[in-house]
Amino acid sequence: xxxxxxxxxxxxPTRRLIFEKLASGGMNASALGEGIGVSQPAISQHxxxxxxxxxxxxxxxxxxxxxEVDPDGVALIAGWLAKYRAYWPARMDALRxxxxxxxx
Amino acid sequence: xxxxxxxxxxxxPTRRLIFEKLASGGMNASALGEGIGVSQPAISQHxxxxxxxxxxxxxxxxxxxxxEVDPDGVALIAGWLAKYRAYWPARMDALRxxxxxxxx
DNA sequence: AGAAAACATAAGCCGATACTTATGAGTCGC
DNA sequence: GCGACTCATAAGTATCGGCTTATGTTTTCT
Numbered sequence: 716x717x718x719x720x721x722x723x724x725x726x727x728p729t730r731r732l733i734f735e736k737l738a739s740g741g742m743n744a745s746a747l748g749e750g751i752g753v754s755q756p757a758i759s760q761h762x763x764x765x766x767x768x769x770x771x772x773x774x775x776x777x778x779x780x781x782x783e784v785d786p787d788g789v790a791l792i793a794g795w796l797a798k799y800r801a802y803w804p805a806r807m808d809a810l811r812x813x814x815x816x817x818x819x
Numbered sequence: 820x821x822x823x824x825x826x827x828x829x830x831x832p833t834r835r836l837i838f839e840k841l842a843s844g845g846m847n848a849s850a851l852g853e854g855i856g857v858s859q860p861a862i863s864q865h866x867x868x869x870x871x872x873x874x875x876x877x878x879x880x881x882x883x884x885x886x887e888v889d890p891d892g893v894a895l896i897a898g899w900l901a902k903y904r905a906y907w908p909a910r911m912d913a914l915r916x917x918x919x920x921x922x923x
Numbered sequence: 924a925g926a927a928a929a930c931a932t933a934a935g936c937c938g939a940t941a942c943t944t945a946t947g948a949g950t951c952g953c
Numbered sequence: 954g955c956g957a958c959t960c961a962t963a964a965g966t967a968t969c970g971g972c973t974t975a976t977g978t979t980t981t982c983t
Contacts (some may be wrong), residue, residue: 719832726830728823738903744930757972758954759931771899774889778929778980786906799842802890803897831941848960861942863961882950882959925983932977940969947962953955 717769721791724768729753730761732782734770743776769812821873825895828872833857834865838874838888845887847880 725731733747748758762782765771770788774781829835837851852862860906866886869875878885 716832716953718835719830722826722829722835722971728820729971731822731826731851734983735902738906746930753971754973756932756974763931775979776857780930784903784906789900789903789906792896792900796893796900798839799888799893802842802888802893833941849958857941858943859960860944860962864941867961879949884960926981927983928979928981930977930979931972933961933975934973936971936973938969938971941967942961943966945963947960949959949961951956953957 717791718795720764720768721770721788721795724764724770729757730765733758733761734765737771737782738784740787740806741781743781744778745779747782821895822899824872824906825874825892825899828868828874830917831865831868833861834869837862838869841875841886845885847883847885849883851886 725734729751732751736742736747736751744758744762745755747762749753750759762773763772766773766785768788769785769791771782773784774783820855829838833855836867837857840846840851840855848858848866852859855862866875866877870877870889872892873889873895875886876889878887
């Protein structure tokens with residue numbers, strides 16, 4: 716299931732760290748691994764999980780592989796969350812402000 | 820960490836099933852267990868995880884315990900997701916429509 | 924061609940975790 | 954008080970998941 720892959724992918728703190736680092740700009744796998752205290756294969760495996768969850772997409776660039784956030788995965792979370800909009804408390808109108816600021 | 824508890828709680832499909840069932844209306848633990856194919860202790864343990872993640876809150880009612888969705892947890896997810904609003908694709912303006920419809 | 928670099932895959936280990944059965948702790952009705 | 958009921962906790966087990974080291978694959982550079 717799609718939602719299952721997404722939430723399982725985000726359940727791991729190392730994977731969230733990778734994702735959040737990637738959200739600040741696309742980069743290749745080795746650059747992603749810097750600062751995170753795990754081996755290169757671990758990074759590769761994490762990226763595989765994030766890719767299967769559609770949170771990340773890759774593009775070969777010579778011998779590098781460029782990774783970037785996949786908007787599809789983010790949209791899937793937003794879609795899931797929208798089902799529970801009835802429970803968003805009033806103070807979350809900060810989020811509404813954010814969305815308004817996105818308007819053209 | 821708070822986010823960690825939330826995403827770990829949602830990573831399990833049985834727990835998401837419980838949460839989604841609860842989102843359609845509060846109920847007690849035994850009613851929650853019906854239909855889900857696991858034992859009563861398993862339901863109780865899942866509810867404990869969801870409660871620790873602030874996705875669910877409980878209230879004693881005699882010998883029953885009434886459970887309901889905790890808006891705080893939902894808000895925490897929304898807050899996390901808001902950090903990646905730059906990646907919400909255009910078609911997610913459906914969500915913006917939803918939020919406008921929440922306006923007074 | 925050959926070495927080096929970037930990344931992926933394989934295999935194995937170990938701790939986390941979701942489940943079970945058994946039992947405990949409160950609460951209600953007779 | 955006592956049995957029935959609701960729910961939580963304890964303890965044990967088996968699978969899952971993230972990590973490691975070792976190795977394979979592809980590309981680049983000389």
